[in-house]
Amino acid sequence: MTLQKRSSSVLMLALLLLVAGVPQALATRLPLLTSPLLAQSIPPFPLQPSVSPETTVKIEGSPSMTIANDALKQRFESQYAGTTVDVKYTGTNEGIQALLAGNVDLAAIGRPLTEAEKAQGLVAIPVSRNKIAIFGG
Structure with a gap:
């Protein structure tokens, strides 16, 4: 390991330790931050009591939604015999x-709707919340 790489690694470790300690330090000084913050709940979406057996639901969009779409497909097709869910992954904008x-x-x-998309009458129904942390070094 070169001195520059070792210095970068030590610097990254120091930054990570600093960042890890910041929330605790802020929480002790700012009572507002220690108050509970409730996550947005996902609104319920009631299932229909019955659907025509020949019904096909078409979904198109982001590959990042594969797991959610697979679960929806499995649940819908098992709940309503004879139905089909077709899923196509072309991307968010194409969907x-x-x-x-x-x-x-x-x-x-896999992203929030823009104001322009909302203005066209689109309504988002969230299916999950994710948090992402990126570290470089």
Whole structure:
């Protein structure tokens, strides 16, 4: 290991230790930060009591939604015998355009809707919340 790499590693470790201690230090000084913060709950989406057996639901959107779409497909097809859920992964923007054009029933996207998309009448129904941390060094 070169001196420069060793210095970078030591610096990164020091920064990580500093960042790890910041929330505790702030929490002891700012009571507001220690108050409970409740996550947004996901609104319930009631299932229909019955669906025509030949029904096909078309979903298009982001590959990041694969797990959620697979779960939706499995649940829908097992809940409603004879139905089919077709999923296509072309990307978020393509999924939104397909929905606006009436070519699909759902756009599975991995980001919030823009104000322009909301203005076109689109409504987001969140299925999960994720947190991401990125460290470099």
